Amino acid sequence: xxxxxxxxxxxxxxxxxxxxxxxxxxxxxxxxxxxxxxxxxxxxxxxxxxxxxxxxxxxxxxxxxxxxxxxxxxxxxxxxxxxxxxxxxxxxxxxxxxxxxxxxxxxxxxxxxxxxxxxxxxxxxxxxxxxxxxxxxxxxxxxxxxxxxxxxxxxxxxxxxxxxxxxxxxxxxxxxxxxxxxxxxxxxxxxxxxxxxxxxxxxxxxxxxxxxxxxxxxxxxxxxxxxxxxxxxxxxxxxxxxxxxxxxxxxxxxxxxxxxxxxxxxxxxxxxxxxxxxxxxxxxxxxxxxxxxxxxxxxxxxxxxxxxxxxxxxxxxxxxxxxxxxxxxxxxxxxxxxxxxxxxxxxxxxxxxxxxxxxxxxxxxxxxxxxxxxxxxxxxxxxxxxxxxxxxxxxxxxxxxxxxxxxxxxxxxxxxxxxxxxxxxxxxxxxxxxxxxxxxxxxxxxxxxxxxxxxxxxxxxxxxxxxxxxxxxxxxxxxxxxxxxxxxxxxxxxxxxxxxxxxxxxxxxxxxxxxxxxxxxxxxxxxxxxxxxxxxxxxxxxxxxxxxxxxxxxxxxxxxxxxxxxxxxxxxxxxxxxxxxxxxxxxxxxxxxxxxxxxxxxxxxxxxxxxxxxxxxxxxxxxxxxxxxxxxxxxxxxxxxxxxxxxxxxxxxxxxxxxxxxxxxxxxxxxxxxxxxxxxxxxxxxxxxxxxxxxxx
Numbered sequence: 001x002x003x004x005x006x007x008x009x010x011x012x013x014x015x016x017x018x019x020x021x022x023x024x025x026x027x028x029x030x031x032x033x034x035x036x037x038x039x040x041x042x043x044x045x046x047x048x049x050x051x052x053x054x055x056x057x058x059x060x061x062x063x064x065x066x067x068x069x070x071x072x073x074x075x076x077x078x079x080x081x082x083x084x085x086x087x088x089x090x091x092x093x094x095x096x097x098x099x100x101x102x103x104x105x106x107x108x109x110x111x112x113x114x115x116x117x118x119x120x121x122x123x124x125x126x127x128x129x130x131x132x133x134x135x136x137x138x139x140x141x142x143x144x145x146x147x148x149x150x151x152x153x154x155x156x157x158x159x160x161x162x163x164x165x166x167x168x169x170x171x172x173x174x175x176x177x178x179x180x181x182x183x184x185x186x187x188x189x190x191x192x193x194x195x196x197x198x199x200x201x202x203x204x205x206x207x208x209x210x211x212x213x214x215x216x217x218x219x220x221x222x223x224x225x226x227x228x229x230x231x232x233x234x235x236x237x238x239x240x241x242x243x244x245x246x247x248x249x250x251x252x253x254x255x256x257x258x259x260x261x262x263x264x265x266x267x268x269x270x271x272x273x274x275x276x277x278x279x280x281x282x283x284x285x286x287x288x289x290x291x292x293x294x295x296x297x298x299x300x301x302x303x304x305x306x307x308x309x310x311x312x313x314x315x316x317x318x319x320x321x322x323x324x325x326x327x328x329x330x331x332x333x334x335x336x337x338x339x340x341x342x343x344x345x346x347x348x349x350x351x352x353x354x355x356x357x358x359x360x361x362x363x364x365x366x367x368x369x370x371x372x373x374x375x376x377x378x379x380x381x382x383x384x385x386x387x388x389x390x391x392x393x394x395x396x397x398x399x400x401x402x403x404x405x406x407x408x409x410x411x412x413x414x415x416x417x418x419x420x421x422x423x424x425x426x427x428x429x430x431x432x433x434x435x436x437x438x439x440x441x442x443x444x445x446x447x448x449x450x451x452x453x454x455x456x457x458x459x460x461x462x463x464x465x466x467x468x469x470x471x472x473x474x475x476x477x478x479x480x481x482x483x484x485x486x487x488x489x490x491x492x493x494x495x496x497x498x499x500x501x502x503x504x505x506x507x508x509x510x511x512x513x514x515x516x517x518x519x520x521x522x523x524x525x526x527x528x529x530x531x532x533x534x535x536x537x538x539x540x541x542x543x544x545x546x547x548x549x550x551x552x553x554x555x556x557x558x559x560x561x562x563x564x565x566x567x568x569x570x571x572x573x574x575x576x577x578x579x580x581x582x583x584x585x586x587x588x589x590x591x592x593x594x595x596x597x598x599x600x601x602x603x604x605x606x607x608x609x610x611x612x613x614x615x616x617x618x619x620x621x622x623x624x625x626x627x628x629x630x631x632x633x634x635x636x637x638x639x640x641x642x643x644x645x646x647x648x649x650x651x652x653x654x655x656x657x658x659x660x661x662x663x664x665x666x667x668x669x670x671x672x673x674x675x676x677x678x679x680x681x682x683x684x685x686x687x688x689x690x691x692x693x694x695x696x697x
Contacts, residue, residue: 004084009191011072012088013113015065016106019141020120027124087191091166094290096319100142101154101161107138108167108181112188135169136177146177155181164319165287186284190291200284204271208254208264208297225252228342229259232295232321239340240301240324245530245574246379248351249325249344253297262321263294269301273308282311286318294320301326309334346473347382349458355382359389364396364403375405375412376454377498378533379574384415409499412533416501420528423521424503424536429496431489437604437611437640438486445599446490449477450497452596453576474573476594478541480584481601484641487580488539490599495535500576503529504537522566529575541579541587570594604640609633612640616647622660635685636670646673667692 076086092102110117111132118131125134135155136146144151153159155176161167168182186198197205228239243249254264267285275281289296298315301324309331315322316335324330330341347355356375380388392411396403420426436443452459452475459465460473479487488504495502510521529536570577571594579595581587592598604612610633617623638646649669654661671681671693681693 003193004079004082005086005088006193008072008076008079008086009088010113011075012102012106013110015068015072016103016110016141017114017117018068019065020110020117020124023124023141024120087193090293091187091191091291094293095160095164095166097160097166098154100144100151101159103142104138104154104181105161105167105183107133107141109183109188109191112183112185113192130180132170132180132182134177135179135181138181139177152176163283164290165283186287187291195292197288198284200281201288204268204275204281205285205288206266206268208250208266224342224344225255226259228252228256228340231340232256232260232262236340237319237321238316238324238335238337239322239342240326240330241342241344242329243325243327243344244346245327246346246381247327247344248347248382250297250299251382252342252344253295253323253325256323257295257297257321260295260321263292264297265289265292265294267296267298267315269298269311272311278308278311279314282314282318285315286320289318289320296320296322297325298322299325301328301330303328346379346457346461348462349376349455350462352380352385352457355385356389359386360392360403363389363393375408375499376457377500377576378412378415379457380412380415380533388412388415412499413501416532416534417528420503420525420532420534423525423528424505426534427492427495427502427504429492429500429502431492432496433493435615436486436490436493437608437615438490439602439608442599442601445597446494449475449597449599450494453494453498472572472574474570475576475596476570476573477578477597477599478584478587478592478595479578479580479599479601481582482603482639483582484639485601485603486640487582487601488537489640490601491535491537491578491580494578498535498576501532501534502537503532503534504539522569526569526573526575529577530573532575534575536575536577538577538579541581567591567594603637606634609636609638609643612643613647616644617651617661621651622654624660624662626663627661627666628663631687632666632670635687637685638670638673642673642677646670649673663689664692 076089080086080089088102091097097105111121119128121133121137122128122131124137133141135152139146139148139151142151146152154161155167155169157163157169162169165184166187168184170180170182172179189196231239241249241253250266257264265285265288272278272281285296288294296315296318298312301312312324312334313336315324316337316339324339330339332338353376375388378388388408388411390411391414392403392407395407395410399407436446438446456473456475479490481487492502505525510518510525525536570591579587579591610630613629613632617629646666646669649672650661650665653665653668657665667686667689671686674681674693681690683690686693
């Protein structure tokens with residue numbers, strides 16, 4: 001069955017052919033040498049005389065043409081009422097083309113649909129090498145005079161046909177009437193029913209679909225989508241959706257366009273800014289949106305240094321709905337048109353859980369039964385949730401088993417950007433709760449910290465338990481205690497329990513001797529950390545979070561500015577950060593107020609030290625029968641880090657001797673730790689093993 005849209009297009013091309021036939025007939029009747037094989041390659045004297053004395057004119061459309069056009073359009077009306085999609089008509093409506101523009105487009109399109117038109121146009125152009133219609137020929141076939149300013153204006157670069165990329169006027173070095181007209185292949189393909197996007201936009205433009213229908217009960221997301229969609233349907237063409245980390249600006253834009261009856265196409269502004277022919281890509285993107293009946297969702301919008309404002313201005317000028325997304329404030333000079341500014345709320349815990357369920361159900365129906373609370377600590381956008389679910393499914397396929405919470409965490413971690421790795425050291429957590437040997441109060445505080453990180457969106461977002469004032473939704477904790485008491489390991493355990501990576505901030509990348517540089521480095525770390533789901537550990541935090549002091553010279557003044565900046569930045573931080581110090585008294589009291597939890601790490605007692613010896617030696621290490629770990633735990637007052645170091649030293653000694661770890665190895669290792677710490681090996685501590693301690697190298 002013939003496609004009604006294609007039938008309508010071919011019927012209109014047939015009308016063009018009738019006019020071309022009449023024009024050829026008139027030209028042949030007036031041609032003194034119609035059978036000249038070199039026609040069009042030279043001008044004879046007779047031809048020159050006729051050009052001077054009798055200017056040639058092509059026949060204008062007559063009443064028969066008008067009747068045939070009216071009949072064709074009447075049939076098109078009937079087809080549309082029956083539900084047919086007529087692409088030529090839809091294109092004319094979407095691009096606001098008047099009838100003359102449609103005729104010019106069809107005349108230029110004819111050689112791409114029927115090869116005979118190349119020869120016919122070459123004949124009418126009096127040049128066999130020019131096989132496309134010229135501007136003068138096209139205007140003549142439409143029955144408008146070449147001197148008509150209004151008609152010539154339809155081929156102006158700012159007119160819809162050219163500005164929207166539907167028609168190309170080539171050979172600009174020629175006079176206006178001699179310039180050839182061509183329809184881009186993408187437009188011709190679209191009119192013939194091909195929806196393959198322009199290859200020019202392969203790396204810039206992708207179709208978007210909403211990850212899941214937004215729940216009607218979520219007033220934070222469904223309401224704005226409906227209101228924005230209504231505004232788009234009413235004629236709004238420009239909006240800027242500003243989102244926080246974990247926001248759903250793209251999902252909101254897609255849903256709003258769906259409400260307005262349009263598809264969504266995502267335009268990557270970062271890639272566009274790198275394109276050497278970006279202005280042409282902007283025109284092509286606007287044309288693609290018009291052909292698809294879609295709106296553009298362009299982002300991320302960055303500061304003028306990061307993106308070229310001229311591209312944002314060019315996109316904003318497109319006569320298609322353009323919804324920008326980003327995290328920065330909109331600069332008025334980016335566009336003469338004033339966009340609708342929309343502050344997008346961060347995706348709530350309930351909505352994100354629904355997104356996880358829907359995404360898992362799409363990629364692996366059995367995965368919907370997986371507990372999504374495993375990834376509750378991850379602040380992900382709807383697009384990231386969709387990608388994380390696909391990654392989790394791929395990991396499950398690779399493992400050959402069902403999809404589990406571990407696969408879910410792997411997929412969620414895969415959405416982290418690598419920007420923070422340039423500023424901090426990444427640690428993949430391997431320790432668990434069973435590896436911690438701490439008193440019950442400290443252990444309870446650590447569990448509370450994990451719970452705060454896991455449920456912060458529900459408590460601070462859905463339940464609105466954090467007031468305004470620009471405060472973020474971050475969780476800040478202080479780990480205070482002597483060196484080796486388990487602060488870093490506890491941060492690793494927290495990260496592992498939440499399924500997050502641990503990033504340890506290297507002070508060498510932060511502290512700078514030049515004024516203001518330390519604050520800039522910290523700002524880069526906080527900014528990158530806001531877009532990464534991880535635990536940020538500031539070890540030896542007193543070095544940069546120290547007390548403010550009385551200003552006696554310029555050094556004191558700038559040191560106080562540094563601390564004041566950190567106080568402000570901590571309040572707006574949205575991530576999970578742990579400050580570790582063994583000099584709690586050196587921290588400014590103002591930091592304490594901004595901390596959610598303070599966990600004190602005391603030195604271990606005898607029972608805890610015995611347990612630490614047991615854990616540090618591990619189950620795989622071969623042990624001799626004379627090991628007395630209870631003696632080691634009771635007699636040697638060492639911190640957990642020191643015990644681990646001694647256990648490793650003992651293992652090396654045993655490996656070198658080619659036997660299991662014996663008590664002598666442990667005593668020798670402890671003696672070395674004592675010397676490292678500047679302590680004496682006393683008989684009161686080493687007891688019967690004091691001789692082994694003194695003999696240790």
